[in-house]
Amino acid sequence: xxxxxxxxxxxxxxxxxxxxxxxxxxxxRMINAGRCERHHALAMVERxxxxxxxxxxxxxxxxxxYDCDLLERHPLGSQAFMPxxxxxxxxxxxxxxxxxxxxxxxxxxxxxVGVNLRAGTWHGVLTPLDRPADFLVIDREGAGVNLxxxxxxxxxxxx
Numbered sequence: 001x002x003x004x005x006x007x008x009x010x011x012x013x014x015x016x017x018x019x020x021x022x023x024x025x026x027x028x029r030m031i032n033a034g035r036c037e038r039h040h041a042l043a044m045v046e047r048x049x050x051x052x053x054x055x056x057x058x059x060x061x062x063x064x065x066y067d068c069d070l071l072e073r074h075p076l077g078s079q080a081f082m083p084x085x086x087x088x089x090x091x092x093x094x095x096x097x098x099x100x101x102x103x104x105x106x107x108x109x110x111x112x113v114g115v116n117l118r119a120g121t122w123h124g125v126l127t128p129l130d131r132p133a134d135f136l137v138i139d140r141e142g143a144g145v146n147l148x149x150x151x152x153x154x155x156x157x158x159x
Contacts, residue, residue: 001067001153001154001155001156002153002155002156003065003155003156003157003158004104004105004106004155004156004157004158005106005157005158005159006064006090006106006107006108006157006158006159007105007106007107007108008107008108009091009107009108009109009110009113009115013105013107014091014093014107014115016095017093017095017105017115017117017118017121017123018043018078018115018116018117018118018121019042019043019115019116020042020113020114020115021042021043021080021082021113021114021115021116022042022110022112022113022114023037023039024039024042027039028040042116043078043080043116044078044116045077045078045080045116045138045140046077046078046118046119046140047076047077047078047140047142048076048077048119048140048142048144049076049142049143049144050076050077050140050141050142050143050144050146051140051141051142052138052139052140052141053138053139053140053141054136054137054138055136055137055138055139056084056134056135056136056137057081057126057134057135057137058132058133058134058135059125059126059127059128059132059133059134059135060128060132061128061129061130061131061132061133062090062127062128062129063129063130064129064157064158064159065156065157065158065159066090066127066156066157067154067155067156067157068092068104068106068124068152068154068155068157069151069152069153069154069155070124070125070149070150070151070152071092071094071101071104071122071123071124071149071150071152072122072123072125072147072148072149072150073096073120073121073122073123073147073148074117074119074120074139074140074146074147074148075119075120075145075146075148076119076140076142076144076145076146077119077139077140077142077146078116078117078118078119078138078139078140079116079117079123079137079138079139079140080114080115080116080117080137080138080139081114081115081116081117081126081135081136081137082114082135082136082137082138083109083111083112083113083114083128083133083134083135083136084133084134084135084136085111085133085134086111086112087111087128087129087130087131087133088108088109088110088111088129089108089109089126089127089128089129089133090106090107090108090109090124090127090128090129090157091106091107091109091115091123091124091127092104092105092106092107092123092124092127092157093105093106093107093117093121093122093123093124094121094122094123095121095122096120096121096122100150101122101150101152102122104124104155104157106124106157114135114136116138122150
């Protein structure tokens with residue numbers, strides 16, 4: 001079994017897979033009579049011919065070390081995950097290599113931060129740490145097959 005270490009999440013490290021959903025160091029502009037910072041267009045919703053939908057996913061936790069053996073991707077649209085609770089969580093991703101997942105990377109996503117996975121990005125299943133968690137999810141609904149799953153040899157993820 002191969003082993004990988006969890007990496008800290010940075011916009012640059014995560015860029016090959018999508019965008020980090022967190023406030024910018026300086027807001028784009030103030031709105032609501034100066035009471036609200038707008039951090040504008042942090043990511044684009046890729047939806048092809050479909051519609052953008054908003055869902056809530058409730059996921060059971062994992063503990064470290066975690067053996068990842070299932071990946072999926074959505075070739076027709078992006079998928080954004082924004083935690084609704086106060087905890088850090090794990091985002092496991094892999095580049096596409098000729099229709100199959102390449103080497104896995106695991107990112108520790110800080111509390112209150114989300115990610116937007118680009119269309120076609122291989123990723124692990126939702127992975128809260130230590131306790132169940134709810135996530136606001138924005139993705140695509142529409143015609144066409146927008147889910148591919150693949151079982152892989154387990155990869156042990158460690159802190």
